[in-house]
Amino acid sequence: MDAVTAPPPAAVEIVALTKRYAAGTPPAVDRIDLRIASGSYCCLLGPSGCGKSTTLRMVAGHESVSSGDILLDNRNITHLPAAARGTAMMFQSFALFPHLSALDNVAFSLKMKGVSRVERHRRAAQLLDRVAMGHLAQRKPGELSGGQQQRVALARALITEPRVLLLDEPLSALDPFLRIQMRAELRRWQQDLGLTFIHVTHSQEEAMALADTMVVMNQGLIEQVGTPHEVYNHPASEFVARFMGGHNVLALPHGLIAVRNDHMRIAPEGEGEGLAATITDVEYQGTYVLIGLRLADAAPAMREASVQLAEKSFAARPYSVGEHVRLSWSAADARALGPGAIRPEAPPAGTPSVRQPLSALATMAA
């Protein structure tokens, strides 16, 4: 097989995966279960400290597992060394060797495997061509832009012919403009290569732009798994609604609901029904105006709300800070929120760690 032909994609299954860094401390990852479809783009998303990097590092084999299992194409890789797993990692800072050319950076792992110079350079050059970097093969990382370094890092990860590419905040070292450009490139590469990508990010926007499947994590648990559309339009819990942003969480007598702030209606006091509120901010954002509000009859933690008004609507009836208004929404736009992730009970001693066979992986197909 040619070195640059994409190998068959793989599916990853994580079963009751747990990481406890020190006895007596809460687990960083707590018995999570997750299936990632072959050839899909999966984003692990959550606030700092939620356990997403720990999960990725355990899949990569860079962190030991406290309990649970990781399967790749039905093969248990939990205790295999990183190089024997069929995964490759692309790091935040790309971790390129500064004294080596792009070509030698890409060829490095083949050198370690004892592949001849001619052969490893041939394969590295092919991969650099593939990421449109062939013409800069002799440059050192310091002579390349951030985006070019990212492509070299990608080529270097691909030379081991991984079935799953693991990316830990791969865009965060780039400036905002380049980040959006490279984000689109990552997505294109993933589709071209047909590989499974697992990408860790704390950016909702990045995950929404890239993912077939978003996995929202909170305190070592998975709060929600779904397509970006599902997660944004049907947040499972208060945590997800607040973390994704763009939602109001409202306490009603029958429980909490979330309503997207572009689905809220606003009317001047006396001209409409709904929750009484006072305007605290008015922010012009170009295509829309974001109105910040304080609800009159809500508990302190639930008092803030926002409404996104199309620029035209705002121009037709401008609002200003201090104005008293009423907020309402259609029942069809309200999403009942569940309690969120429930920490699982500790399994009884002696329970086998792989609880279910790898089957029906298509459930999360893109």
Ligand SMILES: Nc1ncnc2c1ncn2[C@@H]1O[C@H](COP(=O)(O)OP(=O)(O)OP(=O)(O)O)[C@@H](O)[C@H]1O
């Ligand atoms: N090597 C370590 N030793 C001890 N605790 C650790 C170690 N690495 C991470 N932790 C802890 O485990 C928890 C999860 O960390 P992790 O890095 O997985 O989170 P994260 O969601 O990736 O956060 P970030 O976005 O800040 O990288 C945190 O409470 C963190 O302090």
